[in-house]
Amino acid sequence: MSGSGVGGTAQIPLGVITLLFALVRIGPWSVQESPRYLAATDQLDDARSAVEQISEANGEERRVQLDDVRNSISDAPRPAAHDEDAEDSAMLNSSTDQVNNQPEASAVPGASASAILPQAVADHIQDLTERSEPLFQPPNRRPVLLTWTLWALMSLAFTMFNAFYPLYLQRKVGKQSGEAEEMQALYDYLWYALSSIPGSLIGTALIESPLGRAKALAISLFITAIAQLVFLASEQAIYVVISGMGVSLAATTAYAILYGYTPDVFPTSIRGTACAVASALGRITGIIAPLLAGVLLQIRIEFAVITSAMLFVICAATALMLPSKTRAAAVQL
Numbered sequence: 255m256s257g258s259g260v261g262g263t264a265q266i267p268l269g270v271i272t273l274l275f276a277l278v279r280i281g282p283w284s285v286q287e288s289p290r291y292l293a294a295t296d297q298l299d300d301a302r303s304a305v306e307q308i309s310e311a312n313g314e315e316r317r318v319q320l321d322d323v324r325n326s327i328s329d330a331p332r333p334a335a336h337d338e339d340a341e342d343s344a345m346l347n348s349s350t351d352q353v354n355n356q357p358e359a360s361a362v363p364g365a366s367a368s369a370i371l372p373q374a375v376a377d378h379i380q381d382l383t384e385r386s387e388p389l390f391q392p393p394n395r396r397p398v399l400l401t402w403t404l405w406a407l408m409s410l411a412f413t414m415f416n417a418f419y420p421l422y423l424q425r426k427v428g429k430q431s432g433e434a435e436e437m438q439a440l441y442d443y444l445w446y447a448l449s450s451i452p453g454s455l456i457g458t459a460l461i462e463s464p465l466g467r468a469k470a471l472a473i474s475l476f477i478t479a480i481a482q483l484v485f486l487a488s489e490q491a492i493y494v495v496i497s498g499m500g501v502s503l504a505a506t507t508a509y510a511i512l513y514g515y516t517p518d519v520f521p522t523s524i525r526g527t528a529c530a531v532a533s534a535l536g537r538i539t540g541i542i543a544p545l546l547a548g549v550l551l552q553i554r555i556e557f558a559v560i561t562s563a564m565l566f567v568i569c570a571a572t573a574l575m576l577p578s579k580t581r582a583a584a585v586q587l
Contacts, residue, residue: 290522388524389531397519400576402532404512404569408475409536411565412505413543414558415482418551419446419498422485425555426494442495449499450506457510467515472573474508479566486559508569519577 289308292301302318389398415422420443460470481500488494520528550558 288522291526294523385527389528394521394524397577398524398528400572401516401519401528402535403572405516405532406535406539407565407569407572408508408512410539410543410546411562411569412509413540414547414562414565415501416505417544418547418558419443421551422555422559423494423498426488442498445495446498446502449502453503453506454510456503457507457514460507460511461514467511467518468573468576471508471511471515471576472570474504474511475566475570475573478504478508479563479570482559482563482566486556515576
């Protein structure tokens with residue numbers, strides 16, 4: 255709201271702040287598309303322009319020719335899905351006469367979808383299918399499914415605990431003192447929120463550590479589950495608050511590692527689609543989490559926390575099955 259705040263302090267309207275950040279984003283700190291992606295999708299002029307603008311931002315005067323862009327993308331290893339698509343295309347072209355000589359009835363089932371749906375919708379579905387197919391082909395299938403599982407289950411587990419943390423505090427501390435100390439619970443929640451700040455910094459450091467991102471992620475998730483169980487078993491208010499801060503710190507560390515690991519595990523050709531689906535799965539389970547936690551809280555408070563801890567343990571086991579990425583295996587742009 256744009257009116258006066260508490261004590262008559264004027265507040266800047268939210269729309270003005272949003273517009274200010276948008277102008278800053280568009281102006282001084284513009285972000286270029288990945289030149290490798292542009293070259294892989296035959297946008298060679300845009301790829302050359304992106305390289306030159308990135309070089310200029312880094313204080314270099316570098317001029318790139320189209321041949322340099324073509325050579326850089328042709329020398330790089332391409333995913334197996336592209337080779338298979340090329341073979342399929344060649345086989346399709348070589349067998350055109352055979353397809354035309356087949357009875358008309360045999361072509362009807364394959365064309366049923368495009369015949370029923372509007373052409374624009376059919377083209378969109380076909381394009382989505384073609385772009386999604388490499389996600390489920392070796393060697394992409396395993397890391398894609400494991401990473402999607404992590405995004406979905408981590409969001410479900412963390413939201414189940416984070417969304418109801420003030421209620422958990424009120425019930426545990428209120429039960430211990432015999433009265434509902436709402437203000438004290440809010441102060442305790444402030445410590446919970448502040449403890450997440452170092453988690454991002456720790457996660458950033460672990461991303462580049464020799465431990466490897468997958469192992470660092472698994473350890474952070476396992477510590478999160480342990481901290482939740484300590485929170486559940488604690489009786490004194492100080493231990494309840496400290497264990498809750500441990501959950502916030504470890505979970506934020508895990509999320510920082512996951513955010514840094516996710517783009518790195520996918521090759522350039524599928525990175526955008528795979529990351530988008532992972533983020534969407536996290537949003538969906540984040541919506542389901544309060545509903546599930548609300549049902550469990552109707553039974554006992556312990557059920558919701560234990561369920562969240564079990565999900566974090568499953569996530570830790572899933573992270574250990576991921577390929578371990580270190581700084582030596584740098585992401586290809």
